[in-house]
Amino acid sequence: MKRNKLGKSDIYISQLTLGCMSLGTDLKKATYIIDYALDQGINHLDTADLYDFGKNEEIVGEAIKEKRDQIVLTSKVGNHFNQQTKTWFWDPSKQHIHQSVKNSLQRLQTDYLDFYMLHGGTIEDPIDETIEAFEQLKQEGLIRAYGISSIRPNVIREYIKRSSIDGVMMQYSLLDRRPEEELLDLLYKNEISVLARGSLVKGILTSDGLNQIEAKAKGGYLDYSHDELNTLLKKLATIAPANVSELALRYVLTNPAVTSAVFGASSLTQIKETISGKLEHKLSDDVFEQLKLLTKANSYQTHR
Template identity: 65%
Template structure:
């Protein structure tokens, strides 16, 4: 599997990332999913301290203990949670980040985190303080690089201007093309990688997209109505050749932009991992195919997330 440099860091991550939020809480099942991903060439795992109130990190720590040096591990911080009550609140303060990383390191059973991300953020945050915390953790060797997980253009621009982030995780797919107009080129120009989450649009751009649409798409998706989603699925199916799948085309589309280092997909079974990793990405999508895909979908725009 191809690997791409993560920002200006010395790390190269696989063009597909296993998003671990959907692993569940069965250790053996989670290990099977992770092993399937690794066997397919994936070297990047994405989690967060909030997932299952820390349990997700513990499961991953056990699963990768013997192969930690082979993997790039990402986790996130910023949601101050109470495992006993299940409550949490947003806390991007330096004090909390410095405490939270120690908890994450313990749960992951590791001495360092490869890529540490702020799990959200608003323009009202103490951004300078947050950046200072990440920079200090980097100097201490507790993290190798850092970034943010955000779809807010004003927050992203502030971190581009004021920090040395190496990556931004954001929602990006054929059905959510909001980053294309004002974010992707900005990040590429500044050597900041995009980690594209939701590339299959909640499964509506997967091989089971028709069934998913019937279950989840009655009220539409972003600014798409149900009937529009159904028509798009039909149009995409007509574009597929004998080597392509719906999953593959959707993943290839987001990976086409030079700013995108990896597409992050979730999986709750080994079969779902296999479905996404059998894709042949050796040949990029043609300009004609990309133009056609952009013609049948919308160039959405950010409105609420400012």
Template identity: 60%
Template sequence: MQKRQVGSSDLFISEISLGCMSLGTDEKKAQTIIDKALDAGINYLDTADLYDQGVNESIVGKAVKGKRENVIIGTKVGNRFEVGKEGWHWDPSKKYIKEEVKDSLRRLHTDYIDLYQLHGGTLEDPIDETIEAFEELKQEGLIRYYGISSIRPNVIREFIKKSNIVSVMMQYSLFDRRPEEEVLDLLHENNISVLARGPLAKGMLSKKGLAQVETKGRDGYLDYEYEELKTSTAAFLHFVNEERTPNAIALQYVLKHPALASAVFGASSINQLEENLTYLNSKPLDDNLYNQLKKMTKPIKYNKHR
């Protein structure tokens, strides 16, 4: 498994990595998926305190017991919740971040977090205060590095100017090319890496793509109407052959840009994990195919989320 450096940090993470949100709460099943991912060479696991109200962090922590030094763990903070109660509210305050990190550390069964990420954010947030919290946690040795999970260009620009973030997690796929418009080059120029979530666009860029369009794309997807999704998915699947699976092509596409450190996919079953691991044995994505893929989709812009 090839690894890429995360920004200016000394973290080197696998080109494809496991987003743990969809693992579920069956510990044995989740352990099996994580074990197989690690055995395949994946070394980055991405979770968040909000996922299943902390249960996901606990599952990840137990799964890497005895392997901690070989695993890079990323988790997130900012969505304040109370265990057992529905809902949450946004709280990027220094006080909350410094309190919540202790709960994440306890659930993860570790004394440090490799990559601590702000789980969202707007320009109305107390950004300076948030940054101060992360910087203090670094000094205290509770986190190694920090980043943000955001798709908002204006928020990203503020953190570039004011902070020492090493990464930005954002949604990016062939069907969501918004980052290409104004974010990817900017981050690359500032030596900040991108962790791409949703690289398979809700499974519409997998071998079951057309079926997924019927279940997930009936009401459209971003700037795509239902009929456009059907047409584009069919065109995408046309590129599949013995040398490349659809999952591999989708992952290779987002990893083509030099700002990318990893494509973070979710897996709720061993089968889904294995489909994404076909990336490892696929023929590399050349410039010609990359450009053809661009032609069968469309560039879109961030409108509502600024």
């Protein structure tokens, strides 16, 4: 599988990233999924301390402890949680970040993270303090690079101006084209990688899409009504009758700003379908423009 450079760092990640949030708490099952991903050329795993209140990091750490050197490992921080009460609050302070990375490293059974992201963020945050915390972790060798997971244009712009981030994780898909309007070109120009999450839209852009619409999007999705989703999916199937997920992933990977598309899997069946496409082939200009005509050029309204 093709690997792309993460920002200005010396880290190269596969064009698909396995998002670990959906792995569940069955270690054997999670290990099967992770091993299959590695066998297929995926080298980048993404987790977060908040997922299952630390349990996800423990599962990932146990699954990869004998193969850590094969993996680019990412985790996220910023949600100050209590494992007993299952509650949390937003905390981007230096103190919390420094303590949390130690906790994450212990759960993941490793002495460093390749990539560490702020798990959200608002314009009211103490941004310079947050950046200082990440820079110190980098100097100490606890992380190799850092970034943010955010869809807020105003927050992203501040980090572009003030920090040396190497990547931004954001929601980007055929049904959520908001980043195209004001973020993708800006990040590309500043050599900051985009990690596109949600590109399969909760399973809607897969072979099981019609069922997923009924299960997860009866009220619609972003600018799309329930009926529009059904109609669009049927049209997409005429373009890619064998694999709608391949079409969806190739669309986001076509943009040069996108370094990797992040997807989740809770079963081997799901991961096999996602990886089965010929993602190394770029979409033709005709198909790319056809997809843009079929979908909506959304824009950010409330999330600024």
